[in-house]
Amino acid sequence: MINFIYTLMLMSPFTKEGGSSAEGGGYTQFIFLGLIAIIFWMFFIRPQAKKAKTQKNFLAELQKGDKVITNGGIYGKVAKVDDTSVLLEVDTNTKIRMLKSSVSVEASESLNAPAEEEKK
Numbered sequence: 001m002i003n004f005i006y007t008l009m010l011m012s013p014f015t016k017e018g019g020s021s022a023e024g025g026g027y028t029q030f031i032f033l034g035l036i037a038i039i040f041w042m043f044f045i046r047p048q049a050k051k052a053k054t055q056k057n058f059l060a061e062l063q064k065g066d067k068v069i070t071n072g073g074i075y076g077k078v079a080k081v082d083d084t085s086v087l088l089e090v091d092t093n094t095k096i097r098m099l100k101s102s103v104s105v106e107a108s109e110s111l112n113a114p115a116e117e118e119k120k
Helices: 002-010 025-060 107-119
Strands: 067-070 075-081 085-091 094-099 103-106
Touching: 025 103, 067 085, 067 107
Parallel strands: none
Antiparallel strands: 067 075, 067 103, 075 085, 085 094
16 A cells, blocks of 8 residues: 555656656646536535525515425414514414524425426
């Protein structure tokens, strides 16, 4: 294993000993790092930003009467919306006050999602 690593070090374009490093050999490494950065952005950063934006819009448009699911898995109907909190009606005459950020998704949206996938 150590011999393999030593061989790789000798073949590096930054060493003057072995390996045939041509002019501009270092540019290929920068291009490779740039491609990795673009792929990382496309598959990790952009989808997370898009998901955060849709969640923020959902919380901003939350209104009385919406059926929602919380991060804890509680199904409820929105009874009142404040700036930072939501009053959920989970049963008849049973209400829970929760942070607005703990509301995960609209219940009708999550329940109908598998049915739409089966049609395709």
